[in-house]
Amino acid sequence: MLKIVFGDVENSIYHPPTYFDNTYEDEWITDPLSVKMIKDIDKSDVISARAIDSPVLGSISVKELSGGVKTLILMQFDESGKIFNASACGDNCAKWIYEISKHKDLTIALHHIMDFSACEDFSAFIVNSGKQVGSYKEYLDEALRIEER
Amino acid sequence: MKGKYHIIVQNSRVKFEFDIKRNITIVRGDSATGKTTLVSLIDTYDRLGADSGVELSCARRCLTVNNSNWESILNSVSECIVFIDEENTIIKSDDFARKIKGTNNYYVIITRENLPNLPYSVEEIYGIHTSGKYADMRRTYNSFYQLYSVDEQSMADKAETVIVEDSNSGYDFFKAVAADDINCISAGGKTKIKRTVMDNEGKNLLVIADGAAFGSEMGELFLYMQKHPEVSLYLPESFEWQILKSGLIDGNRIADILQHTEDFLESSEYFSWERFYTKLLISETEGTYLQYSKQKLNDVYLNPNEKEAVLTVADIIRENIT
Numbered sequence: 411m412l413k414i415v416f417g418d419v420e421n422s423i424y425h426p427p428t429y430f431d432n433t434y435e436d437e438w439i440t441d442p443l444s445v446k447m448i449k450d451i452d453k454s455d456v457i458s459a460r461a462i463d464s465p466v467l468g469s470i471s472v473k474e475l476s477g478g479v480k481t482l483i484l485m486q487f488d489e490s491g492k493i494f495n496a497s498a499c500g501d502n503c504a505k506w507i508y509e510i511s512k513h514k515d516l517t518i519a520l521h522h523i524m525d526f527s528a529c530e531d532f533s534a535f536i537v538n539s540g541k542q543v544g545s546y547k548e549y550l551d552e553a554l555r556i557e558e559r
Numbered sequence: 560m561k562g563k564y565h566i567i568v569q570n571s572r573v574k575f576e577f578d579i580k581r582n583i584t585i586v587r588g589d590s591a592t593g594k595t596t597l598v599s600l601i602d603t604y605d606r607l608g609a610d611s612g613v614e615l616s617c618a619r620r621c622l623t624v625n626n627s628n629w630e631s632i633l634n635s636v637s638e639c640i641v642f643i644d645e646e647n648t649i650i651k652s653d654d655f656a657r658k659i660k661g662t663n664n665y666y667v668i669i670t671r672e673n674l675p676n677l678p679y680s681v682e683e684i685y686g687i688h689t690s691g692k693y694a695d696m697r698r699t700y701n702s703f704y705q706l707y708s709v710d711e712q713s714m715a716d717k718a719e720t721v722i723v724e725d726s727n728s729g730y731d732f733f734k735a736v737a738a739d740d741i742n743c744i745s746a747g748g749k750t751k752i753k754r755t756v757m758d759n760e761g762k763n764l765l766v767i768a769d770g771a772a773f774g775s776e777m778g779e780l781f782l783y784m785q786k787h788p789e790v791s792l793y794l795p796e797s798f799e800w801q802i803l804k805s806g807l808i809d810g811n812r813i814a815d816i817l818q819h820t821e822d823f824l825e826s827s828e829y830f831s832w833e834r835f836y837t838k839l840l841i842s843e844t845e846g847t848y849l850q851y852s853k854q855k856l857n858d859v860y861l862n863p864n865e866k867e868a869v870l871t872v873a874d875i876i877r878e879n880i881t
Contacts, residue, residue, distance in 0.1 A: 425646035478590025500589035
């Protein structure tokens with residue numbers, strides 16, 4: 411289940427990539443889902459928990475992954491209860507956010523309207539208005555009405 | 560600071576090449592397109608110069624600021640290009656807007672958020688595009704591309720309602736030229752356009768706004784328009800720009816200013832190009848029959864010849880509103 415909070419919210423991390431750099435665990439990186447997300451978003455291959463092969467940057471450390479994929483990995487694995495700011499993610503991460511939410515309750519913060527149009531059968535709970543939306547169009551209409559960012 | 564600046568920043572793996580010509584440029588887009596790498600390279604070069612292994616070519620100093628040091632740095636630098644990465648919440652603050660308004664630097668801000676307290680142009684919102692590798696197959700080439708093309712849009716059907724951003728001379732003009740069966744309303748400001756559009760859902764709408772400062776509203780309106788094809792936008796730089804472009808005032812000289820505004824506009828004096836065009840138009844028409852006031856339209860602009868000249872600039876929407 412995906413819950414979305416627009417604007418500032420308690421217990422949120424505004425810049426998840428920095429939080430990731432200081433909290434990640436090796437096993438998160440080699441998890442099959444992470445390997446898929448890193449391949450899709452960063453076009454990179456996980457060689458080991460400590461080495462990634464990037465077609466652009468060459469052999470990189472985990473800390474050189476993109477901010478978006480770091481945020482996705484946090485959403486999947488972090489168990490602190492923190493709410494991560496998904497505005498650190500581009501729209502190319504939207505489908506992965508939704509995928510993660512299919513298997514766990516995931517609450518995200520947003521400071522912009524993320525484009526979930528690529529997500530089939532998109533549904534989410536908008537915390538600001540207490541409304542359950544059952545499609546991207548319903549989400550968009552509701553998000554546009556909400557003032558908080 | 561005036562002018563357009565060509566920037567090349569590279570190391571052995573990546574090269575970024577782009578131009579900056581206004582005081583505020585926004586960079587956003589998909590993850591893993593190199594935004595943070597770009598800022599990191601600029602920061603590294605500013606700290607260590609050529610010894611860093613980074614190469615940077617720009618006629619002005621490029622540097623970065625963050626939440627902790629932005630005020631002290633901005634107090635001590637001049638005519639620089641300042642890059643600010645997305646983790647810095649300062650960009651949303653009124654303090655930041657007030658501070659940069661009075662500086663003569665240009666600012667490149669990495670953010671997906673809309674920043675309504677900053678007047679940035681629709682044309683200066685970019686993504687980063689990787690366009691392949693050089694012949695040596697090692698270094699990727701990255702350039703900026705505009706996220707929102709401001710080519711004037713044509714409408715399939717005549718507008719039922721025209722929504723004009725302001726309630727001043729621009730509104731006066733479009734209300735006067737719009738056909739009798741078209742409802743022309745003022746949104747009362749750029750931040751109210753979204754609400755006004757949504758309140759008129761289902762109607763064929765034409766939104767006319769000042770592109771020079773509409774950047775903060777563009778993202779959400781663009782998403783709305785993707786689901787509502789009955790909405791179109793016309794985004795001249797500003798209504799004053801439209802009059803200046805009409806040829807009514809000193810053709811060649813004004814045309815040169817409009818074509819190369821960045822070479823004439825001092826960024827510390829004008830927070831947006833919209834304000835420059837307003838001042839330019841007022842000064843150019845003062846004491847003439849075309850004397851312009853932003854608050855109320857001089858009736859002469861509704862005389863046949865003058866009206867036609869101004870409407871010709873907006874030819875793409877003429878058939879939809881007249």
